[in-house]
Amino acid sequence: MSTLITNVRELITHERTGEGGIGWAALNDAAIVIEDGRVAWTGPASRAPAADAAVDAAGRAVLPGFVDSHAHLVFAGERGAEFAARMAGLPYSAGGIRTTVVATRAAGDAQLDANLRRLAAEMLAQGITTFECKSGYGLTVADEERSVRLAAQVTPEVTYLGAHVVAPEFAGDVAGYVDLVCGPMLTACAPHARWVDVFCEDGAFGADEARAVLAAGRAAGLRPRVHANQLGYGPGVAVAVEARAASADHCTFLTDADIDALASSGTMATLLPGVEFSTRQPYPDARRLLEAGVAVAIATDCNPGSCFTSSMPFCIALAVRDMHMTTQEAVWAATGGGARALGRDDVGHLGVGARADLIMLDAPSHAYLAYRPGVPQIAAVWQAGLVVGHPPIG
Amino acid sequence: MSTLITNVRELITHERTGEGGIGWAALNDAAIVIEDGRVAWTGPASRAPAADAAVDAAGRAVLPGFVDSHAHLVFAGERGAEFAARMAGLPYSAGGIRTTVVATRAAGDAQLDANLRRLAAEMLAQGITTFECKSGYGLTVADEERSVRLAAQVTPEVTYLGAHVVAPEFAGDVAGYVDLVCGPMLTACAPHARWVDVFCEDGAFGADEARAVLAAGRAAGLRPRVHANQLGYGPGVAVAVEARAASADHCTFLTDADIDALASSGTMATLLPGVEFSTRQPYPDARRLLEAGVAVAIATDCNPGSCFTSSMPFCIALAVRDMHMTTQEAVWAATGGGARALGRDDVGHLGVGARADLIMLDAPSHAYLAYRPGVPQIAAVWQAGLVVGHPPIG
Helix, strand or coil: CEEEEEEECEEECCCECCCCCECCCEECCEEEEEECCEEEEEEEHHHCCCCCEEEECCCCEEEECEEECCECCCCCCCCHHHHHHHHCCCCCCCCCHHHHHHHHHHCCHHHHHHHHHHHHHHHHHCCEEEEEEECCCCCCHHHHHHHHHHHHCCCCEEEEEEECCCCHHHCCCHHHHHHHHHCHHHHHHHHHCCEEEEEECCCCECHHHHHHHHHHHHHCCCEEEEEECCCCCCCHHHHHHHCCCCEEEECCCCCHHHHHHHHCCCCEEEECHHHHHHHCCCCCCHHHHHHCCCCEEECCCEECCCECCCCHHHHHHHHHHHCCCCHHHHHHHHCHHHHHHCCCCCCCCCCCCCECCEEEECCCCCCHHHHCCCCCCEEEEEECCEECCCCCCC | CEEEEEEECEEECCCECCCCCECCCEECCEEEEEECCEEEEEEEHHHCCCCCEEEECCCCEEEECEEECCECCCCCCCCHHHHHHHHCCCCCCCCCHHHHHHHHHHCCHHHHHHHHHHHHHHHHHCCEEEEEEECCCCCCHHHHHHHHHHHHCCCCEEEEEEECCCCHHHCCCHHHHHHHHHCHHHHHHHHHCCEEEEEECCCCECHHHHHHHHHHHHHCCCEEEEEECCCCCCCHHHHHHHCCCCEEEECCCCCHHHHHHHHCCCCEEEECHHHHHHHCCCCCCHHHHHHCCCCEEECCCEECCCECCCCHHHHHHHHHHCCCCCHHHHHHHCCHHHHHHCCCCCCCCCCCCCECCEEEECCCCCCHHHHCCCCCCEEEEEECCEECCCCCCC
């Protein structure tokens, strides 16, 4: 079964260039053929091959599905009142992340699963066709294990984040908690996960602790990624690069040495501007990273505390407006960049052979994602060639 | 035919208080009855009267439909590439508003009408149940007349904005253009409009010209409103207050005297934070206005140039994050505030007798509009008692 989508005003393919990089292609009056869940052909509509079915894009734009490489979706409870109080200038609730840990531990599997699936469906409806999902609100062996187990039922990109914060039972005994994270908790979680992550920051885990967590994870077959340099300067980026992490995430406070380390490594910088929006912090300096040659991804960081958006278009609008990325850079960061941050080459682009994950916008150009902030513009979504939304008629 | 909506986690009524102000009411486990297009009853679910039909809100929040008191929806063409170039730091396109004037004049009525209706439907789907619509991209008698005539087919809140900018044919002859705006153009437009507006700003119209436009409009039966103090300090707010305008819109650059004038008048300040987002300008100082006792509305300013959002939730998120309004203040500004800016007492609240314009959020609290920026959360919309969206089941 093949489907021809024709009359595409702008087709973003991000096809690989000869040098192995990922370029940018926008074709006027383009077409794309998908077959058996893969991209089979792209090019000018006038040269499109025949297919079993046809969809008229009526001048709309088509781009790769978004790849969200950083999200925390296994949790219970909500913190809307805490958010409102923070915005109103009231003191930050002492509860913070521990509020969510308490609620998550108290929840049954069915409740966690329903919440997770609701958020995953919300993401998909908004064009996110691949997403990563972290544990980190359980902080016991049993609660972390069920978090990664539930996550693995909805995405292959599962990240074990037992080292999110020190569990309350280990207050004052960070070393004891790290032993748990690197020992029995890892043993229980590794079978369900692809990645190991650690929040390397003052107040969470230091450089040596982060190294221990990443090394133990790697020994258990997991690949490293790091929460780095969100709240201040620190060793997170250096640890990530040293561990050959796929990505250092947040990157809000970077020294020149951090930038140099990223630029000369295979570790990319994943920026999470929704967090800065929702906590009123300064935005990361994306231009400094890009101009140094660092590959930049953007992701939602969807979580109930510091950023509860699941909207990649919103993050793109912030990237353009507040991080001065071009609309092209921002769209690549949310698609090809996210894919690279997950070590994936089958998604994030629409080259021939890619998984047929694509978004049809209710707009003629990718620029509308920033030009029309907040407006729902996802007209249809295909995931592995299957229509998720309803493609508009004409 | 009456409908009972029950199991409402948070019901925002904005009912009038005894002193004639508009208060804030959030009831847990609330219910609302609508009948014959009006609100018939609100209160605790346990005391709800019987009704012909019932909708289970399943713990969601219900609030008044948004009232968007500032929008420019009659136009042709689009300026996505100009937006992208501006964000990338390239020089602001010389075309600007005149790009849209050229495209609008060249468009047929059917094209303008289709574009207008598409945007109106988009707004309604996002919870805007009352909106104002301005002319101002025609700038000839015929093109302004058809703009207000088309607008009047979709909303009663039509604003004649012949004085948007000086028409290109009158370059160097502002007085000549003002004569046209106050003469034959007004005569042609007044039958279709309720409001007269003028862009009182350096580069548009000065104080005396604005006074002339507003006075002529009032003589023709129109009520005044003013684009004021968007791009710099100037006489706009003073002119608006002097003319007893319902609202001074933008209010980005205000002196103490401007604030005092607003505070001691019936003219409210309508803030348009989407414009500051999309032009990277500083946001208006909402707190200074609120603390001075000025009534503040927020509106989208949906237009193809400076701000092409039609999302009131996005504007609410900006109001909270970037203008430091509380979530309650922002929601009132987008509902009751917008209604007051249009001189309407039948919308913007859910007191008994109000028009049954209401939004059910896919969330338990109004705070989610800012807590989950960019996420589509409008579960259902009622306009004059009729369901526009599909209310979720359970």
